Amino acid sequence: MIPIAISMLRHDGPKFMALVLAVALAAFLTQNQASILSAFLGMTGSQIRDVREANLWVMEPDTECFDQAKPLKQTAVQTIRGFSGVEWAVPVVKVDTNARTEAGKLSTVTLLGVPEDSRVGEPRMKLGDASAIYRRDGAVIDPGGFSLLFPGQTFKSGMKVRIHDEWLTLHGISDAAPPFTGFPVMHVSQTTAMRLNRAEARATTFVVGRMLPNADQQAITASIRRETGWKAMTRTEFENASYDYYAAQGVPNLFYITIAIGFVVGIAFTGQTFLMFVKENARAFTTLKVLGVTHGQLGRMMAAQAGLVVFMGLGIGTALAVGVTEAAKLMPFLRALYIPWEVALACGGVIAAVTFLAAGFAFNKVLKLQPADVFRS
16 A cells, blocks of 8 residues: 555645655754754853863853853962862963954954963864964964954965054964854963953963862862862863853844744644645545555555655755755854754654654544545535
8 A cells, every 4th residue: 555655645746845845944944953053052162172181170150151251360270289189280361352464354362371381272283383382472373263364365374463562473273173252262372371461460261170080070179169169160061061151042042943943834834735635635545445445554654655755855854954064164163063963863853753743634634534525526
């Protein structure tokens, strides 16, 4: 009976295509928006993950995420080093300021100061050598930042950026993870960052450190919080805190609305089209019932039709979502975009469930068909 069910779909081409396109559109909208939201929220922890050596982050209690931080007092590093179970601790200097190129291009930038002695947080590089940041007025910039400040240009070592009344020389392009804010990320030496930090009297934004391999990390962070009043978290906890902070803001709600629209489109279009398909093929279904086809066999036929629609629709929709994502990744600030397999699986599962639910409603109409009524009409 399955070949007959597929043949019925093929012979009603417009309805068949409408069903497939409805599922494809729903799959594209939900996967595209869900993956963008997932990638953007993942960027909230980009600069935290970039400090690969550290698994301990200490900050003022008012700090809620990496991008909104209140500096610590200068003695904070020595204080953290004195806790049992802490192997080492160093300061992280983060400066948000304005930068201008020689051509007059202006942008807010994030300066990250790398300690000269420990080099904790030193960036991986795409072009150039990271050690160049320890030269006087040396810096490297992330790919998105370079494209923003120098649009359409090819990188050349020696390009300059002015911050306050000083010129920094760019010696390379880092492989820093794209930030959530979209601002350029520039790595400089800690000395340079402190010299350019003119908005704050305190220079230590965070204290990062590493806990001993066999130490109880939760006990150490709890001890720091209890004895200093500062906020102390593991790297994963700080990433999650930044994620939760931005997830609670208004922007993610726009993505949730679009995802919901995608599911509504799938329910409305697919359900309505399946009902129209059953109505226009009522004579065929009734004939099958007269010939002795059972309700169970008719149910399997409808399930096969829904399965084919889901298979083709999800295939087309997912291919479109992947294509758009890959095209968007060509833009440096969106280079972290991807479709997580969890997103593809969840969206596909929900859309499949919605489609089979719509087919179930249509099947209920089939069960109510009476041969006398159909053939009389």
